[in-house]
Every structure is written in structure tokens, then in C-alpha cells.
Amino acid sequence: MKKSAHASLPQVLLGLMEERNIIVGEDAATYDLLRDELVQHYQPQSILQWMDIKHLQDAIWEIFRLNRMKSAVVNCDRKAALKSLLRSMLDNGLPNFDAALFDKAASQAAAYFTDPEAKTKIGTDMAKYNLDASTIAAKAFVMNMEALEAIDRQIQAAT
Numbered sequence: 001m002k003k004s005a006h007a008s009l010p011q012v013l014l015g016l017m018e019e020r021n022i023i024v025g026e027d028a029a030t031y032d033l034l035r036d037e038l039v040q041h042y043q044p045q046s047i048l049q050w051m052d053i054k055h056l057q058d059a060i061w062e063i064f065r066l067n068r069m070k071s072a073v074v075n076c077d078r079k080a081a082l083k084s085l086l087r088s089m090l091d092n093g094l095p096n097f098d099a100a101l102f103d104k105a106a107s108q109a110a111a112y113f114t115d116p117e118a119k120t121k122i123g124t125d126m127a128k129y130n131l132d133a134s135t136i137a138a139k140a141f142v143m144n145m146e147a148l149e150a151i152d153r154q155i156q157a158a159t
Helices: 011-018 028-042 047-076 078-091 099-112 116-127 133-143 145-158
Strands: none
Touching: 011 047, 028 047, 047 078, 047 133, 047 145, 078 099, 078 116, 078 133, 099 116, 133 145
């Protein structure tokens, strides 16, 4: 915490204000900067005002965290989404389950994310069906709609 902000902080709250509500992968310096900016803006004087700053800092941080999580949820399922799209492209509406097509879709989906040449070829094949990277993201989004709605409810609760 900045020294100037620290001067009016009641001693009883020192530990609370320095406690970080962050998870692995989040930037502690940015979390601290958010607190410092809030302190500078609101210039708290009483214990209650300092507690309000801490609550506001954590609420703002939580909203940004939840929004990042929505992106992460979609990104985590991009390979499964591509596999589903490729299987649809490969089976062309065949009525029976074909394990070989399922395996081919799985291997192509894996290659898409690891092999630049495969990505180019698969991208060209997808374009024949008017599909692209945004389609993969859309499919991953739909596959995770329930989780994304739950995150949105958490965001609403935090505001």
C-alpha cells in the first residue's frame, strides 16, 4: 500500500487491507494498484470507510475474475468443440455411428491446435462449410452454456 494511503489506515485494519483476495495466475501488483486507486479516489477516514474500500476492491476484482473465467471456460473446450464440428463435417449426415470417423475427428482436432500445417488444411476444409475459428469458439460457448450462465449469475450477485 502507498505510504500516503497507509497513514490514515486504522491499525486494526492493517492486516485486512493487506490481505489479497487473489488466486494463482492473478497479478498481485494489479490487485494492490486497484486498492491504492480506490483509496486515492475515496480518501477513507473512518474504519467503516476503509472496510467499504476493501469490500469494493474485492467486488471489482471478483467481477473481472469472473469475466476472465468465462473466456477460460470457452477456451478450454475449443478442442472438444472442433472435434464435434469435424465429426459433423465428416459424417455428412450418415445415420449410423462410425467409430473411425469419430477417431479421425479427434485426431484432426488435436492436430489443429499443435501442427500449423494441419491447422491450415483443416481451416481450408472448414471453410468449405463456411466454418472458421469463430465457429469453434461459438460451439465451445454453446457446449458450456450452463457454466457460463452460472458465472453470469455470480457476476450479477457481485454487482
